[in-house]
Amino acid sequence: MKVTRGRAPATPGRAATEVVVEPPSTDGTTASSRPSSGRGGGPTRKTARRVPWKSALRRDWPLYAMALGPVLFLLLFRYGPMLGNVIAFRRFRPGGSMFGDQWVGLRYIELFINDPTFWHVFTNTLVLGGLTLIFCFPLPIVLALMLNEVRKRAFKRTIQSISYVPHFLSVVIVVGMTMQILSVQGTANQIITALGGDAIPFLQRAEWFRAVYVGTEVWQTVGWGTILYLAALTTVDPSLYEAARIDGANRWQQTWHVTLPGIRPTMITLLILNIGSFLNVGFEKVLLLYNPLTYETGDVISTYLYRVGLVSNNFSYATAIGLFQAIIGLVMILSANFISRRVVGVSLW
């Protein structure tokens, strides 16, 4: 207990500096890195930063020129489609203008709010996203803690190397492997029949879809997920362990009171990010893995809007659904970030 109490006040401050994606402002180093930019007066933050646009352009035009390509790219390929979302409120004719022909108001929004299939896939998405979060978030932490206790360097390295490999595989390959192993004559069913059970056609059964999906997700992400935690573990102050040992803490207590609080900022950051991508359940994997027999549990928002939009050519309706999903995602990540900043003092920005 002493250990945690001693540590507690230090955590939020350190956490905030460590996890912030973008430091809000720069300080003295700026001025010193550009001797020519010093404007004589006291180097307070404001004066060092606020160079008039004209002289900033004259001095740094090569930098702005370099940024031009990437910015144009982002405007065209990222912000262009964002604006393209107006077709959720306009009638769209394939081959016509990218931004639609005429305003139709909230017609498409009303359409999906009154669409029972939409609410069905919405529930499916929440369940699938929730299960993924429950399994894919904590397992890397457990694995990282176990790896952290391994003393044989070579053993640890080998496990790490092996566990990262699935991350680099294409979804198509993961699904292909899954189908082979779970097929009626595959390994999983061989084990079941050897134990006296009946073979289960996993991929044709709606009640198995979620388990299959989450299982493959864990297989592919658990190893890669440990990297950040292992990095965070090396930053835990060694003297804290010594102090804990002197206070008589055993290994479990050391893990509970020193290690876990030490990696808390990383845990929270990743949790926020996971919550933000909650609704974007692996669309491509679901699309490859599901079939009409498993729509009941497998169909999610993105696969539904894919079928509505690109298979049935109902572009505006599908865009309305996609926009709804994107806005919910944005709201979720903002609120997760807000709550975490209020409650534990860790935030993404």
Add this chain to the structure above:
Amino acid sequence: MVIQSALTTPTASVNGGKPVGVRDSRGYRWFTWISGTLLVLFCALMLYPFITVLAQSFSAAGAIKAGLVNLWPVDFNLDTYRAVAQNDIFWRNYRNTVVYTVVGTTIAMVLTTVFAFVLSKKHLRGRTLLIGIAVFTMFFNGGMIPNYVLISTLGMKNTMWALVLPGAISVFNLLVMKSFFENLPVELEEAAQIDGLGWFGIFGRIVLPLSKAVIATMVLFYSVAIWNDWFPAFLYLDKQELFPVTLFLRNLVAGASSSASEGAAATGSTTAAISANIQAVTMILTIIPILCVYPFVQRYFVSGVMLGSVKG
């Protein structure tokens, strides 16, 4: 690692990190054994799918269908490899994947590196805005349909550009590179400036040569992402001669699963079994390039990812 260094003695590394004169408690020894066993099991689980697919690729179709192939090939033969090797469409698609990966990675690396360099200059007026433009796209994206409409409007359907351009800047990679550049010693740049080097010169002659590790990591990330991509191709390409190999594989997998679910009673049973064979070979041939590069870049990407995450 941490505990080792916490109890550091000069001999720590010699006896596996155990502090001299301190015996582990009995419970901890048990824990070590159990945890070690679990980790070995975990590795077996990670590797099993690879092994079984490898075994299937060397096996006869009938043996796979009978469910005999798990860890070891049954009726070892190279016929399937020969059959796939003689398939012109497969090789054409494989070549496409190589071309798309090289072109796409090049474009992505140029844009990302240059932008990250600009964003790493803390004195730059408007830097916060530029970062905001990039970071916002991480949390809000246009969505599938508007993207599709954009690509169609630009006339990029059925061209390579639909696959290599839209993914060119990954904001995560951008932020990792940015923080790497920020950590380079400023003194070097100052010295270069005094010697009369402009920003282009600093970028090309000072920063890039110092950034080999992060560049290697990013090349790996981008190229693996493009190599593995199948959905944009599925969406934007109609002509089979333009497909990447992942889409070739996807069509095999989808064909096999639909014939299996539509009832193996009729002709489906044999085609499904044959393609299990061919699928395995195609998967192996698609994975091999990644596995070949992997050991060489592994040390880079671990340090690259850590850098991006810990420093933020």
